[in-house]
Amino acid sequence: MKKAGILLASLSVFALTHSAAYAESDLLSEARDTFKPIPHAVPSLPDNPVTQEKIELGRMLFFDPRISRSGLLSCNTCHNLGMGGDDNLETSIGHGWQKGPRNAPTVLNAIFNTAQFWDGRAADLKAQAKGPVQAGVEMANTPARVEETLKSMPEYVGRFERAFPDNGEAVSFDKMARAIEAYEATLITPASKFDLFLEGNEAALNDQEKEGLALFMDTGCSSCHGGVNLGGEGYYPFGVVEKPGAEILPAEDKGRFAVTKTADEEYVFRAAPLRNIALTAPYFHSGKVWELKQAVGIMAASQLGAELSNDQVEAITAFLHTLTGERPDVEYPILPISTSTTPKPELMQPMKQ
Amino acid sequence: MKKAGILLASLSVFALTHSAAYAESDLLSEARDTFKPIPHAVPSLPDNPVTQEKIELGRMLFFDPRISRSGLLSCNTCHNLGMGGDDNLETSIGHGWQKGPRNAPTVLNAIFNTAQFWDGRAADLKAQAKGPVQAGVEMANTPARVEETLKSMPEYVGRFERAFPDNGEAVSFDKMARAIEAYEATLITPASKFDLFLEGNEAALNDQEKEGLALFMDTGCSSCHGGVNLGGEGYYPFGVVEKPGAEILPAEDKGRFAVTKTADEEYVFRAAPLRNIALTAPYFHSGKVWELKQAVGIMAASQLGAELSNDQVEAITAFLHTLTGERPDVEYPILPISTSTTPKPELMQPMKQ
Numbered sequence: 001m002k003k004a005g006i007l008l009a010s011l012s013v014f015a016l017t018h019s020a021a022y023a024e025s026d027l028l029s030e031a032r033d034t035f036k037p038i039p040h041a042v043p044s045l046p047d048n049p050v051t052q053e054k055i056e057l058g059r060m061l062f063f064d065p066r067i068s069r070s071g072l073l074s075c076n077t078c079h080n081l082g083m084g085g086d087d088n089l090e091t092s093i094g095h096g097w098q099k100g101p102r103n104a105p106t107v108l109n110a111i112f113n114t115a116q117f118w119d120g121r122a123a124d125l126k127a128q129a130k131g132p133v134q135a136g137v138e139m140a141n142t143p144a145r146v147e148e149t150l151k152s153m154p155e156y157v158g159r160f161e162r163a164f165p166d167n168g169e170a171v172s173f174d175k176m177a178r179a180i181e182a183y184e185a186t187l188i189t190p191a192s193k194f195d196l197f198l199e200g201n202e203a204a205l206n207d208q209e210k211e212g213l214a215l216f217m218d219t220g221c222s223s224c225h226g227g228v229n230l231g232g233e234g235y236y237p238f239g240v241v242e243k244p245g246a247e248i249l250p251a252e253d254k255g256r257f258a259v260t261k262t263a264d265e266e267y268v269f270r271a272a273p274l275r276n277i278a279l280t281a282p283y284f285h286s287g288k289v290w291e292l293k294q295a296v297g298i299m300a301a302s303q304l305g306a307e308l309s310n311d312q313v314e315a316i317t318a319f320l321h322t323l324t325g326e327r328p329d330v331e332y333p334i335l336p337i338s339t340s341t342t343p344k345p346e347l348m349q350p351m352k353q
Numbered sequence: 354m355k356k357a358g359i360l361l362a363s364l365s366v367f368a369l370t371h372s373a374a375y376a377e378s379d380l381l382s383e384a385r386d387t388f389k390p391i392p393h394a395v396p397s398l399p400d401n402p403v404t405q406e407k408i409e410l411g412r413m414l415f416f417d418p419r420i421s422r423s424g425l426l427s428c429n430t431c432h433n434l435g436m437g438g439d440d441n442l443e444t445s446i447g448h449g450w451q452k453g454p455r456n457a458p459t460v461l462n463a464i465f466n467t468a469q470f471w472d473g474r475a476a477d478l479k480a481q482a483k484g485p486v487q488a489g490v491e492m493a494n495t496p497a498r499v500e501e502t503l504k505s506m507p508e509y510v511g512r513f514e515r516a517f518p519d520n521g522e523a524v525s526f527d528k529m530a531r532a533i534e535a536y537e538a539t540l541i542t543p544a545s546k547f548d549l550f551l552e553g554n555e556a557a558l559n560d561q562e563k564e565g566l567a568l569f570m571d572t573g574c575s576s577c578h579g580g581v582n583l584g585g586e587g588y589y590p591f592g593v594v595e596k597p598g599a600e601i602l603p604a605e606d607k608g609r610f611a612v613t614k615t616a617d618e619e620y621v622f623r624a625a626p627l628r629n630i631a632l633t634a635p636y637f638h639s640g641k642v643w644e645l646k647q648a649v650g651i652m653a654a655s656q657l658g659a660e661l662s663n664d665q666v667e668a669i670t671a672f673l674h675t676l677t678g679e680r681p682d683v684e685y686p687i688l689p690i691s692t693s694t695t696p697k698p699e700l701m702q703p704m705k706q
Contacts, residue, residue, distance in 0.1 A: 063435055072430070072446050082416055082688045089698050093425050097450035099700065279690050291693060330685035335435045337632050340644060345442050347452065 411536025
């Protein structure tokens with residue numbers, strides 16, 4: 001137990017040269033102002049009611065490799081629910097073994113992000129779900145071909161009808177994305193040690209983890225990495241204070257600039273959500289850093305100009321490990337069987353139209 | 354219901370010019386002499402006791418993409434338990450998007466096959482499991498690298514210790530294969546309509562399916578496609594009577610000849626097991642035929658010299674659909690997390706030693 005000390009309420013950026021000392025309840029109080037626990041219940045989606053039928057359909061679609069042109073890649077290939085909701089690769093492998101441009105973000109708790117992708121180019125998960133399906137470097141498919149595939153299997157048609165009962169044509173690309181979003185709303189990981197702490201069980205964190213939490217807030221990490229997901233809410237230049245090397249921040253990927261074409265958004269990326277961060281190495285949009293400790297040091301220097309001691313980095317890293325929650329049980333779905341009208345797998349890249 | 358007729362007990366090869374007519378009980382009796390139902394309990398393996406610890410470890414290994422050099426491909430990639438225990442591709446895609454030489458056989462009920470692979474080059478499933486992991490065109494890994502990977506994760510080490518309690522070094526490539534074999538022993542599909550029939554419920558098959566069963570036996574199909582798995586027990590030349598075209602039987606793949614180097618084993622392949630055949634298109638080792646009906650016609654002509662009427666082909670196809678059993682419930686495993694000593698994914702083909 002640490003003795004009571006001065007509450008550093010400011011979230012401004014500065015380098016700490018000694019451990020922050022907190023009264024327990026002050027630490028909890030400041031943490032509650034900054035973060036929110038993962039809820040235990042599936043969140044509701046204002047424009048996409050989450051029903052059991054939709055969840056089950058979405059689970060099938062999430063695992064169905066026939067959503068991809070090759071018939072080989074499913075959402076789960078890059079967002080593996082047996083791992084950290086990602087693929088643990090630097091950047092993902094897609095159609096034709098092409099190497100994607102950025103590290104795959106975790107799907108776990110993605111429902112709580114304000115915007116999706118590293119550059120926030122999708123407004124929500126149903127918009128996100130349409131992206132990789134069509135990206136030439138990922139699934140290389142088209143909405144029309146996906147619809148043809150799904151319509152060729154009577155079981156899918158029936159499931160779409162039940163998931164979207166009063167809503168025009170049974171099967172559509174848009175409804176596919178809505179069903180996947182509904183399933184993804186169930187992929188939340190409550191009950192991490194940090195959640196128990198936020199919920200009032202202060203003994204859930206040990207002294208080092210509490211010190212890390214205090215440093216995380218006082219050094220300024222939580223300015224960008226706050227809220228439910230400790231990130232995923234806003235966009236910031238990578239290298240506010242000092243740009244990391246080209247190995248970690250490749251010059252050719254200008255981040256949000258590609259979406260907004262605004263000069264001051266060059267090298268601007270979404271602050272990565274840090275939930276389950278211990279499960280999702282390698283780190284950063286480039287996936288070039290494999291050690292969480294190293295990532296913490298790089299962030300402190302490049303974003304905050306903070307020189308942390310080894311003990312401080314260790315403490316923040318220990319705190320980040322408390323963000324690992326309980327991953328959802330996943331029943332692997334039995335998929336409908338292809339029929340004679342199901343488009344055949346196409347392994348080559350389609351010709352440009 | 355068909356009226357009683359002559360029991361054609363011989364399994365020799367001849368062309369039927371009319372539907373066989375059977376007494377129900379004679380049909381069942383002949384079927385019981387030729388086939389066996391899928392058991393409801395997990396079979397025991399004489400040299401690899403199936404324990405719950407081994408099954409759970411094997412399930413994790415089956416779904417773990419880090420068994421492959423790339424970190425992308427798992428056993429389940431090509432033997433997808435949500436589909437027919439295969440990948441529904443002509444031939445599988447492996448490391449570097451290489452196209453494998455042959456159609457992936459289903460893992461469902463594979464435990465009942467006498468030999469594995471299309472050419473029988475593995476004696477059992479634990480020998481089979483070592484093949485794709487090392488094949489350059491599949492997972493492109495090495496036993497040493499797999500062992501290094503598994504040993505880098507304390508949870509795996511503990512699980513190996515519990516699965517193999519009195520047996521030298523905790524983690525080994527051989528034990529990995531044994532655990533996967535134990536898990537695969539659970540991947541059986543009892544309670545198909547045909548199993549219900551074999552178990553005595555003659556009403557489980559309708560008239561057309563019964564006619565198909567009679568034709569299947571009397572035309573000679575069951576000479577090669579008998580036993581529990583209706584195949585998977587022996588090796589036969591593809592094209593006993595008449596070789597199919599090079600599109601279906603490519604000249605360069607000489608089948609079992611590559612294993613035995615015996616001239617009369619050119620184009621000899623294992624008779625495919627037909628359990629769940631309606632789920633595992635496309636067909637043949639080349640994967641060139643997508644319609645089950647077409648496959649039946651090709652087999653009858655090439656193997657038996659039989660010219661079947663359309664109704665007869667339809668009846669046999671209807672019978673083959675009764676071989677679809679109840680697929681096992683699969684809980685998707687939560688995998689151990691990589692550590693700093695876990696070998697990093699390698700996406701390029703390794704240099705030849």
